[in-house]
Each structure stands twice: as structure tokens, then as C-alpha cells.
Amino acid sequence: MTDKHDVSDMPTTGHVWDDDLADLTNQPPRWWMLGLTASALFCVVYFLYYPSFPISTLGDHFRGLGGWTAIKEMEADKDEVDALRGKFEARLKDMTPAAILADDELSEYVRRSGKVLFGDNCAACHGQNGIGTHDKQGLFAPILNDDDWLFGGRIDDIHTSIVGGRQGMMTAHKEILSAAEIDTLANAIASSQPNSTPLFVEKGCSVCHGEDGKGMHVMGSANLTDKIWRFDGSVKGIADTIRYGVNSGDPQAHVAVMPNFKEAGKLSDAEIKKLAVYVYEFGGGEADAPAEAATMAPAPEAEN
Numbered sequence: 082m083t084d085k086h087d088v089s090d091m092p093t094t095g096h097v098w099d100d101d102l103a104d105l106t107n108q109p110p111r112w113w114m115l116g117l118t119a120s121a122l123f124c125v126v127y128f129l130y131y132p133s134f135p136i137s138t139l140g141d142h143f144r145g146l147g148g149w150t151a152i153k154e155m156e157a158d159k160d161e162v163d164a165l166r167g168k169f170e171a172r173l174k175d176m177t178p179a180a181i182l183a184d185d186e187l188s189e190y191v192r193r194s195g196k197v198l199f200g201d202n203c204a205a206c207h208g209q210n211g212i213g214t215h216d217k218q219g220l221f222a223p224i225l226n227d228d229d230w231l232f233g234g235r236i237d238d239i240h241t242s243i244v245g246g247r248q249g250m251m252t253a254h255k256e257i258l259s260a261a262e263i264d265t266l267a268n269a270i271a272s273s274q275p276n277s278t279p280l281f282v283e284k285g286c287s288v289c290h291g292e293d294g295k296g297m298h299v300m301g302s303a304n305l306t307d308k309i310w311r312f313d314g315s316v317k318g319i320a321d322t323i324r325y326g327v328n329s330g331d332p333q334a335h336v337a338v339m340p341n342f343k344e345a346g347k348l349s350d351a352e353i354k355k356l357a358v359y360v361y362e363f364g365g366g367e368a369d370a371p372a373e374a375a376t377m378a379p380a381p382e383a384e385n
């Protein structure tokens with residue numbers, strides 16, 4: 082043993098093991114004692130400040146001198162979140178849907194907060210994330226996450242759809258057309274070539290569906306050339322749509338009503354704007370100048 086570790090004159094407990102191992106009774110180092118005292122103090126303070134021990138006779142517990150509760154802590158967090166939201170909501174209020182969409186920060190905010198709004202108000206009919214819902218007539222409410230739009234996919238079109246609701250109308254043709262005519266039309270449409278029969282124009286289908294059969298957003302009329310079916314796309318299903326129409330009042334007609342959310346007071350202006358942006362950002366939203374986009378597209382070949 083070196084001098085440094087010579088402990089032969091320190092007091093011991095008197096116990097000796099193995100001939101030369103003894104228990105010293107000197108104080109532990111100062112830093113260690115300070116640490117011990119500090120942690121003991123911390124325990125006492127913590128114990129008194131926070132709710133700690135049960136008082137079983139009262140069926141209660143000691144509530145702590147600091148008045149802390151989990152609820153209060155949550156409310157403080159909520160206030161913080163509300164303050165953050167308030168900042169965004171205040172900006173949203175006076176902006177158009179298009180302006181919100183153009184603002185990165187706000188559209189990010191809407192992408193997050195729109196989910197709950199959409200889930201509460203729209204998903205029952207349109208499906209979570211706008212994937213559409215089905216019933217026996219086909220799609221009960223249109224898919225919103227593709228670029229096939231009845232009423233248009235520009236941000237303002239989508240906004241208008243939510244504000245005022247939508248209700249495409251197609252007349253029943255069972256008393257206007259013969260069975261043979263309906264059959265011819267249904268076959269032409271089933272092969273996505275409505276204009277392969279002159280009946281399409283002669284019988285006025287083109288008035289609503291457009292001369293090219295691609296649908297008109299102002300009418301909410303379907304594109305009949307794209308093999309995307311809202312209702313039953315079989316020849317028989319198409320014939321039934323022609324026969325009974327959509328929202329035509331005929332008892333066998335398809336019923337397709339998008340409720341009006343503004344007048345019904347179900348949603349505030351800001352909520353409707355948020356939903357328009359949210360739906361647009363499903364991915365099917367169209368740019369504001371479809372005419373220009375069309376001229377930039379490669380010249381269509383064999384269009385029919």
C-alpha cells in the first residue's frame with residue numbers, strides 16, 4: 082500500500098475480514114453528502130408540491146401545495162394550440178380559397194385541420210379521403226380524389242359545390258325514346274362512343290352531355306367517353322339510367338343529391354373554404370385556366 086491509501090490510523094468498526102479487510106467509519110466525501118441532502122430535499126419538495134399520498138380515511142388524496150392537476154396542464158396546452166390556430170384562422174377569414182391554396186403555410190394547416198372536418202361532414206357519403214361510397218345504384222357519392230369531375234375541379238368549382246350543394250338532373254327518357262333507341266344508345270355509350278349513333282345528338286343527349294359526349298360542368302353531366310361510371314356501366318345499367326334519368330322524379334330514377342352546407346348553417350364560411358382546399362388537395366384539383374392547359378396538351382389523335 083502507498084502512503085496515499087494508508088488508512089491504518091483511521092477508526093474502524095472493529096470488524097476484520099480475511100485478516101486485513103476492515104470497515105472504516107469515516108464520513109463519505111463531501112460531494113456525496115451534498116448530493117444525498119439535495120436529493121432528499123427534492124423528494125420532500127416534490128412530495129409536498131404535487132399530489133402524492135392517499136388519505137385513505139377520507140377516500141381522497143393529498144392534493145399538493147402547488148395545485149397541479151392533469152386537467153390544468155392539458156388546458157394550458159390547449160390554450161397554446163388555440164392561440165396557434167387562432168393566428169391561422171384569422172388569416173383564413175378574409176382570403177379566397179384560391180389564395181389559401183397558394184399560401185404554403187395555410188394550405189399545410191388546412192391539410193391537417195381539414196381531415197376532421199371532412200371526416201365529420203363528408204366522409205359518410207364520399208368515403209374517407211374522398212374514395213367514394215357505393216350502394217346498389219353504383220357510386221352513392223362521387224369519388225373526390227380523382228380528376229374526373231361532374232361539376233368541375235377548379236378550386237372555385239369545388240367551393241361552389243360545397244356552398245350550395247349539387248344536384249345533377251337528367252330527364253327520364255322512357256316516354257321519349259323507343260326501347261330500340263334506348264338500346265342503341267346504351268350500347269354506343271357502353272363502348273364509350275356515344276357519337277357512334279346519330280341518336281345522341283338527334284335526341285338531345287348532347288344538349289347536356291356536350292356534342293363530344295364529354296360532359297359539361299355547368300350541368301354536372303357525366304363524361305360518357307371515359308369508361309368511368311358513376312352508376313351501373315353495363316349495357317342494361319346504362320339503359321336504365323337513360324330510361325329513368327337522374328333526380329328526374331321518376332320513382333326508379335337514380336337519386337344523387339349533394340346537400341347544401343352553407344344555407345343549412347352546418348358549416349361556417351371558413352370551414353367551407355378549408356374543405357374546398359382540402360378536397361382540392363386530394364390530388365384531383367384542376368388548375369385555374371383549363372383552356373390554356375388544353376392548348377398546351379399534345380394534339381389529340383383519333384378523338385371519339
Ligand code: HEC
Pocket residue numbers: 199202203204205206207221222223225229230231232233234239242243247248249250301336337338339340342356357360
Ligand atoms: C348526403 C351525402 C353527401 C354528403 C354528406 C356530402 N356530399 Fe358531396 N356529393 C354528394 C352527391 C350525391 C354528389 C353528386 C351530386 C350529383 O351527382 O349531382 C356530391 C358532389 C360533391 C362534389 C362535386 C363533385 C364533382 O364531381 O363535381 C363535391 C366537390 C362534394 N360533393 C364535396 C363534398 C364535401 C366537401 C362534403 C362535406 C362538407 C360533402 N360533399 C358532403 C353527396 C354528399
Ligand code: HEC
Pocket residue numbers: 231248249250251252254266267270281284285286287288289290300301302303305309310311312313314319322323327337
Ligand atoms: C337535362 C340534361 C341531360 C340530358 C338531356 C341527358 N343527360 Fe345523361 N346525365 C345528365 C347528368 C346531370 C348526369 C350525371 C348525373 C349524376 O351523376 O349526378 C347524367 C348521367 C348520364 C349517364 C350515367 C353516366 C355514369 O357515369 O354512370 C348516362 C349513361 C347518361 N347520362 C346518358 C344519357 C343519354 C344517352 C342521354 C340522351 C338520351 C342523356 N344522358 C340525356 C344530364 C342529362
